[in-house]
Amino acid sequence: xxxxxxxxxxxxxxxxxxxxxxxxxxxxxxxxxxxxxxxxxxxxxxxxxxxxxxxxxxxxxxxxxxxxxxxxxxxxxxxxxxxxxxxxxxxxxxxxxxxxxxxxxxxxxxxxxxxxxxxxxxxxxxxxxxxxxxxxxxxxxxxxxxxxxxxxxxxxxxxxxxxxxxxxxxxxxxxxxxxxxxxxxxxxxxxxxxxxxxxxxxxxxxxxxxxxxxxxxxxxxxxxxxxxxxxxxxxxxxxxxxxxxxxxxxxxxxxxxxxxxxxxxxxxxxxxxxxxxxxxxxxxxxxxxxxxxxxxxx
Amino acid sequence: xxxxxxxxxxxxxxxxxxxxxxxxxxxxxxxxxxxxxxxxxxxxxxxxxxxxxxxxxxxxxxxxxxxxxxxxxxxxxxxxxxxxxxxxxxxxxxxxxxxxxxxxxxxxxxxxxxxxxxxxxxxxxxxxxxxxxxxxxxxxxxxxxxxxxxxxxxxxxxxxxxxxxxxxxxxxxxxxxxxxxxxxxxxxxxxxxxxxxxxxxxxxxxxxxxxxxxxxxxxxxxxxxxxxxxxxxxxxxxxxxxxxxxxxxxxxxxxxxxxxxxxxxxxxxxxxxxxxxxxxxxxxxxxxxxxxxxxxxxxxxxxxxxxxxxxxxxxxxxxxxxxxxxxxxxxxxxxxxxxxxxxxxxxxxxxxxxxxxxxxxxxxxxxxxx
Amino acid sequence: xxxxxxxxxxxxxxxxxxxxxxxxxxxxxxxxxxxxxxxxxxxxxxxxxxxxxxxxxxxxxxxxxxxxxxxxxxxxxxxxxxxxxxxxxxxxxxxxxxxxxxxxxxxxxxxxxxxxxxxxxxxxxxxxxxxxxxxxxxxxxxxxxxxxxxxxxxxxxxxxxxxxxxxxxxxxxxxxxxxxxxxxxxxxxxxxxxxxxxxxxxxxxxxxxxxxxxxxxxxxxxxxxxxxxxxxxxxxxxxxxxxxxxxxxxxxxxxxxxxxxxxxxxxxxxxxxxxxxxxxxxxxxxxxxxxx
Numbered sequence: 001x002x003x004x005x006x007x008x009x010x011x012x013x014x015x016x017x018x019x020x021x022x023x024x025x026x027x028x029x030x031x032x033x034x035x036x037x038x039x040x041x042x043x044x045x046x047x048x049x050x051x052x053x054x055x056x057x058x059x060x061x062x063x064x065x066x067x068x069x070x071x072x073x074x075x076x077x078x079x080x081x082x083x084x085x086x087x088x089x090x091x092x093x094x095x096x097x098x099x100x101x102x103x104x105x106x107x108x109x110x111x112x113x114x115x116x117x118x119x120x121x122x123x124x125x126x127x128x129x130x131x132x133x134x135x136x137x138x139x140x141x142x143x144x145x146x147x148x149x150x151x152x153x154x155x156x157x158x159x160x161x162x163x164x165x166x167x168x169x170x171x172x173x174x175x176x177x178x179x180x181x182x183x184x185x186x187x188x189x190x191x192x193x194x195x196x197x198x199x200x201x202x203x204x205x206x207x208x209x210x211x212x213x214x215x216x217x218x219x220x221x222x223x224x225x226x227x228x229x230x231x232x233x234x235x236x237x238x239x240x241x242x243x244x245x246x247x248x249x250x251x252x253x254x255x256x257x258x259x260x261x262x263x264x265x266x267x268x269x270x271x272x273x274x275x276x277x278x279x280x281x282x283x284x285x286x287x288x289x290x291x292x293x294x295x296x297x298x
Numbered sequence: 299x300x301x302x303x304x305x306x307x308x309x310x311x312x313x314x315x316x317x318x319x320x321x322x323x324x325x326x327x328x329x330x331x332x333x334x335x336x337x338x339x340x341x342x343x344x345x346x347x348x349x350x351x352x353x354x355x356x357x358x359x360x361x362x363x364x365x366x367x368x369x370x371x372x373x374x375x376x377x378x379x380x381x382x383x384x385x386x387x388x389x390x391x392x393x394x395x396x397x398x399x400x401x402x403x404x405x406x407x408x409x410x411x412x413x414x415x416x417x418x419x420x421x422x423x424x425x426x427x428x429x430x431x432x433x434x435x436x437x438x439x440x441x442x443x444x445x446x447x448x449x450x451x452x453x454x455x456x457x458x459x460x461x462x463x464x465x466x467x468x469x470x471x472x473x474x475x476x477x478x479x480x481x482x483x484x485x486x487x488x489x490x491x492x493x494x495x496x497x498x499x500x501x502x503x504x505x506x507x508x509x510x511x512x513x514x515x516x517x518x519x520x521x522x523x524x525x526x527x528x529x530x531x532x533x534x535x536x537x538x539x540x541x542x543x544x545x546x547x548x549x550x551x552x553x554x555x556x557x558x559x560x561x562x563x564x565x566x567x568x569x570x571x572x573x574x575x576x577x578x579x580x581x582x583x584x585x586x587x588x589x590x591x592x593x594x595x596x597x598x599x600x601x602x603x604x605x606x607x608x609x610x611x612x613x614x615x616x617x618x619x620x621x622x623x624x625x626x627x628x629x630x631x632x633x634x635x636x637x638x639x640x641x642x643x644x645x646x647x648x649x650x651x652x653x654x655x656x657x658x659x660x661x662x663x664x665x666x667x668x
Numbered sequence: 669x670x671x672x673x674x675x676x677x678x679x680x681x682x683x684x685x686x687x688x689x690x691x692x693x694x695x696x697x698x699x700x701x702x703x704x705x706x707x708x709x710x711x712x713x714x715x716x717x718x719x720x721x722x723x724x725x726x727x728x729x730x731x732x733x734x735x736x737x738x739x740x741x742x743x744x745x746x747x748x749x750x751x752x753x754x755x756x757x758x759x760x761x762x763x764x765x766x767x768x769x770x771x772x773x774x775x776x777x778x779x780x781x782x783x784x785x786x787x788x789x790x791x792x793x794x795x796x797x798x799x800x801x802x803x804x805x806x807x808x809x810x811x812x813x814x815x816x817x818x819x820x821x822x823x824x825x826x827x828x829x830x831x832x833x834x835x836x837x838x839x840x841x842x843x844x845x846x847x848x849x850x851x852x853x854x855x856x857x858x859x860x861x862x863x864x865x866x867x868x869x870x871x872x873x874x875x876x877x878x879x880x881x882x883x884x885x886x887x888x889x890x891x892x893x894x895x896x897x898x899x900x901x902x903x904x905x906x907x908x909x910x911x912x913x914x915x916x917x918x919x920x921x922x923x924x925x926x927x928x929x930x931x932x933x934x935x936x937x938x939x940x941x942x943x944x945x946x947x948x949x950x951x952x953x954x955x956x957x958x959x960x
Contacts (some may be wrong), residue, residue: 012349012369018863019782026771026834027790033812033831034797037805044807053811097695100688113946114696117703120942122892124908125935128915128927129702138722138924146721177699230799237894241912258803263899268807275803286799294792350854371860383855387873396869397859444855 038279045276049268062273072274074249075257078164082253083232085168086175090228091221093172094179099209101180102187112184115177123174127241130170131157160250163243167235167251170242175231179224186220187213222289229285233278254278301326301484302347302452307356309342309508317342317508319356324452324501327482333495334505335531340488341456343505347486348377348454360451371400376445377454380461382437384429384444391416391425394444415446418477435466442477455487459494471497492532496520504528522656526581526663529656535586535633539658540626542582544575551575553582553655557607558624559645565603568653569668580666581658586620588651589632595649603650612640621646710734710928717924733925737933741926742917743910750930753910757891757937760822760906764829765886771830772837772882773875777867779838780845781853791842798835802895805832813900820902828900829890836889837882844878845871877948884949888938907934 048058066072097115101108118126133139136155144152156162190213198212236255243251245260254274262271300323309317317339324330332340345351347358349370358365365373376397384393394415395408403411416422419439429437438458445453458474459467475498478485489495495502496516504511504519504527512524523529523537530536542555545564551572552564565582572580588596595602610629611622614636621632621640632648640646657666705722710733712726720727739749779791809828810819818824848871856866897906905913911934915927942949 012367015369015863019778020784022774022863023778023790026775026794026838029831029834030794030797033805033809034800035793037808038800040808041804053807093695097692100692103685103688105688105692111692111696113943114699116946117939117942118699120888120938120946121935122894122908122938124892124894124912125931126702128911128931129706131915132924132927133702133705133722138717143722173699173702230801234801236803237908240894241915244916255801255803259806259895259899262807271803272807275801275806278801279804282799282801283796286796290792290795293795294788348854348858350857370854370858375858377855377858379851379855381849381851383849383851385852385856385870387870396856396861400860400865444859 041272042276044269045272047269049272051266051268053268058269062269066270066273066277069270071249071252072254072257075252075254075274078251079233079253081164082168082171082235083229085165086171086232087225087228089168089172090176090179091224093176094224095183095214095217097176097180098183098187099213101184112181115180117177118174119178121174123235123237124241126170126174127238130166130173131242134166134169157243158247160247163247163250167239167242171232171235171238174238175228179228182224182227183217183220186217190216226285226289230282233282233285300324301328301361302486303357303359304343304347305357305359307343307346307358308354309339309346309351310354315354315508317346317354320510322503322510322513324484324486326484329478329485329487329498329500331487331489331495331499331502332505333489333492333502333532334511336490338505339508340490340505344454344456344486344488347452348375349373371397374448374451375454376448376450376452377456378441378445378458380457382429382441382458382461384437384440386429389426389428390421390432390440390443393429393440394421394425394447397444397448411447411449415443418446419443434462435470438462438470439473442474446481451484453483453485455485455489457489458487460489460491474498492534496532502532504531506531521654522665522668523583524665526583526658529583529658529665533585535620535631538584538586538589538625538628538630540582540584540628540630541579541660542626543579544572544577544657546573546576553580553657555582555626557605558610559608561606563605563607565605565650565652565655566601567655567657568601569657569666571668572657572666575657575666579660581660581663582626583656583658583665584630584650585654586631586633588654589630590649590651591634591638592647592649594635594638596651596653599651599653601652603652605648605650606645607648608645609640609642612642706928706931710925710932712925714921714923714925733923734929734933736923737914737926737930741914741923741930744913744917750907750910750914750933753905753907754933756822756901756904757907760825760829760904761887761890764826764833764890765883767826768830768833768837768886769879769882771834772839773841773872773879774867775834775838776841776843776845777871779842780848781850781866781871782863791838794835794838796835797832798839802832806895806899810899819900820904822904824900824902825896825904825906828896829886829893832896833886833889836885840878840882840885841875844875848874877951880945880948884941884945887941891938 043055044053045062046057046059047054048056048061101111105111134154134157136142136153136158141152141154144154157166194212194216195208198208203211234255235253236259239245239251239253239256245252245256255278258271258274258278261267261274302324304320304322304324307317307320308315320343322330332343334340342351346353349365349368353366360373360375385396388396391412395412398408398411412425413422416425419442421436421439421443424432424436424440429440432440441458459470462470471494478498487494487498496519499516501513501515502519503513506527512519512528519528519532523532526539530539540555542553544567545552545554547564547566551567551569553567554562554564557563589605592604607623607625609621609623613620613622617636619634619636619638619640621634623630623632634640658664659666708725709717709722711729711731712720713728713730713732716727737750739751740747741749743750743753775794779787813819813824813827816824818827852870853866856870861869891906892908893906894908894912897909898912901909911930914930
């Protein structure tokens with residue numbers, strides 16, 4: 001950009017190129033392994049690939065087939081139930097715990113890590129722990145019987161209609177503490193003078209939170225929603241470890257559906273189509289969020 | 299050719315031109331202040347001198363060498379930043395010698411330069427501290443020390459005092475002035491504070507909207523502002539701008555205006571060429587200190603006019619009393635001696651020093667030259 | 669409690685305060701219980717589990733299940749215990765974390781201090797890549813790893829984790845460096861420091877907090893990953909996959925105590941990291957990524 005190239009020294013020009021050079025490996029990896037792969041999978045979803053990729057275009061047959069499969073419908077409706085409950089309950093628990101912890105609680109330093117530690121565990125460990133804890137034969141139900149509560153029944157994990165809720169329980173256990181931390185950070189970021197002003201204006205505790213604090217937590221709600229929603233769509237390990245998709249197919253989610261159709265049932269085209277739909281779901285959630293994030297930070 | 303030459307320099311971001319054909323020549327040992335409101339382009343110009351921003355058009359040269367496209371570190375300049383930009387992980391001493399180290403100066407020489415500058419700025423006892431342990435004024439001195447150690451051709455200051463509190467700012471201003479008197483260095487200094495500009499500089503470039511409005515000594519800029527922007531930007535309280543007509547009376551041009559009581563007032567111009575403007579509207583520029591009580595008027599002035607006008611508000615400010623009133627339909631501020639007794643609502647006899655009055659063309663807002 | 673010392677905006681009565689503590693303690697119980705049960709039962713002989721109460725402490729304390737899980741339990745077809753898989757995980761995690769954190773740091777530096785036309789688009793693309801469902805890349809990744817000859821190997825898994833981790837690390841460093849005064853970089857430029865020198869001497873020395881965040885985040889994610897491990901682990905399966913194989917093996921008697929010991933072994937590294945540095949992680953995370 002210098003107006004006279006002969007005066008511009010070599011070093012300055014080099015300095016203009018180094019940053020781009022340094023960034024290029026990451027950009028190249030990203031373009032190939034993320035966006036290239038996405039395009040490839042999208043392409044596959046329009047082919048008749050079975051066990052191995054094939055490149056014959058067959059139109060939208062895979063999508064038509066996919067939406068005609070009862071297993072896919074089960075997975076999608078399971079995801080709808082799971083995501084709704086998971087997001088709502090995590091947000092509710094997270095917000096409640098954050099607000100309660102923000103009341104000058106003695107021992108906050110002890111409680112916070114207890115709420116948070118499950119997020120350090122892998123979903124496989126979480127699944128193993130809960131699978132057993134919820135097993136009627138040896139877990140909670142068994143214990144209650146031993147303690148004399150003979151009529152106690154808690155067999156959801158073996159029940160086709162209820163098993164999906166056990167996944168919700170385990171997932172909430174794992175992530176709600178993290179949501180709590182997000183809300184707590186939001187609460188701590190609120191200007192104390194606003195709260196004082198509201199109290200002078202005569203707001204009761206309840207209306208203080210409802211009218212002032214919770215609206216101010218909007219950014220935390222948004223972040224929590226985005227993080228939880230994308231975790232819900234990606235959920236795979238937890239199902240594998242907790243129920244293995246069962247009983248029967250009662251707890252299949254799109255992520256497990258994709259895996260089994262692609263790699264064990266050799267319906268690669270259909271699997272690819274299901275992955276594309278998962279990606280589109282996440283894109284619909286993420287795009288507005290990313291857009292606003294990038295715009296604001298300019 | 300000057301020591302630092304800014305010739306025909308423009309700057310654009312995309313299609314928007316933010317600096318328009320700036321021409322400034324700076325002599326060796328000069329203290330040039332770029333002053334103007336925020337967004338006027340003064341910091342952009344400074345960054346272009348430093349090499350931190352590209353030059354879109356024109357040339358910047360130092361000691362006759364064109365600097366366009368030359369890396370900042372090879373221009374032999376040093377810069378003091380508004381936030382001081384001290385490296386938080388290094389001690390004061392390391393901060394000050396980092397530049398020398400980068401330029402491959404051997405350690406003994408670095409230490410020698412550091413000792414000299416540290417003594418000059420009374421930083422000797424702080425050399426092992428980290429910036430986080432220093433007060434605002436100390437950080438400011440370290441930032442200047444870092445610049446001094448380099449012995450550059452040109453010092454660039456980017457609003458260096460704006461992060462200090464009022465008292466410290468005045469002290470540091472004096473420090474900088476003393477330092478310049480002692481070292482005779484060439485300085486380009488950016489500020490939005492017109493008092494800093496007037497007190498520090500040997501020359502001022504007043505900027506607005508990407509144009510240099512006026513380039514001149516502090517006295518020129520203050521006494522004969524090029525246009526209404528400069529007139530009102532420099533000086534506090536600002537110069538009064540009063541609508542008036544020009545009429546002949548007793549063979550001399552007079553400014554004719556209306557006071558707050560609705561009476562017509564006539565003030566004789568010292569400027570003979572105002573004859574050319576007879577019968578036309580002008581804007582009369584009067585600094586508050588040219589509008590005083592009769593005892594406080596400048597005794598050396600050959601042209602003191604009397605003016606009677608009702609006072610609206612009187613504000614005693616310790617050393618002076620400021621009076622607000624209406625003149626020519628505008629709010630006007632006069633500066634009286636501290637113990638003058640004025641009663642708001644009543645009329646007061648003012649003395650107008652017409653030798654210091656300036657007139658502006660209402661169309662172009664430029665000063666009508668004498 | 670006197671109102672004068674209460675500095676939060678909300679003041680509460682004694683009954684509400686008791687209720688608040690009650691709720692908080694109940695939740696603490698909820699979070700602790702499953703882990704407590706795992707630990708306690710991993711120290712019991714098997715017959716005490718099947719016949720007894722999961723809440724009660726062991727009558728006979730034993731570390732036999734731990735030893736078995738570590739070195740002799742049946743994983744898939746081999747009675748190797750979890751030890752070789754633990755080693756696999758370690759060999760995979762260390763380079764993956766180091767490389768992705770290093771790349772993230774330098775990317776964040778470029779994207780904040782050496783901005784150029786289009787840098788925001790690149791960042792947007794990187795950011796979105798953090799959130800994609802990995803199912804969308806599974807099929808081509810399997811093919812590519814095969815072509816590169818690193819399918820089923822640790823280098824393959826390292827590559828996968830670097831690729832899908834670099835978005836997050838870049839995000840962290842970018843947000844952190846965005847708050848770092850650009851004037852300092854300019855001062856260093858005038859002082860004569862170049863691109864790498866500025867990074868090395870000016871930015872890296874103050875990057876401790878965000879490096880903690882990035883390392884913990886990557887460590888937890890890579891260690892805990894199951895999908896990539898299961899898909900591309902091949903001969904070098906990580907700990908999570910091995911644990912799942914151990915737990916869900918359908919042959920023979922279910923040795924719950926061994927399963928629990930294995931699960932805790934799999935959780936131990938991340939738990940340790942969390943206990944040692946968790947405080948910094950949450951603090952840095954809040955400051956860096958999810959501030960509104």
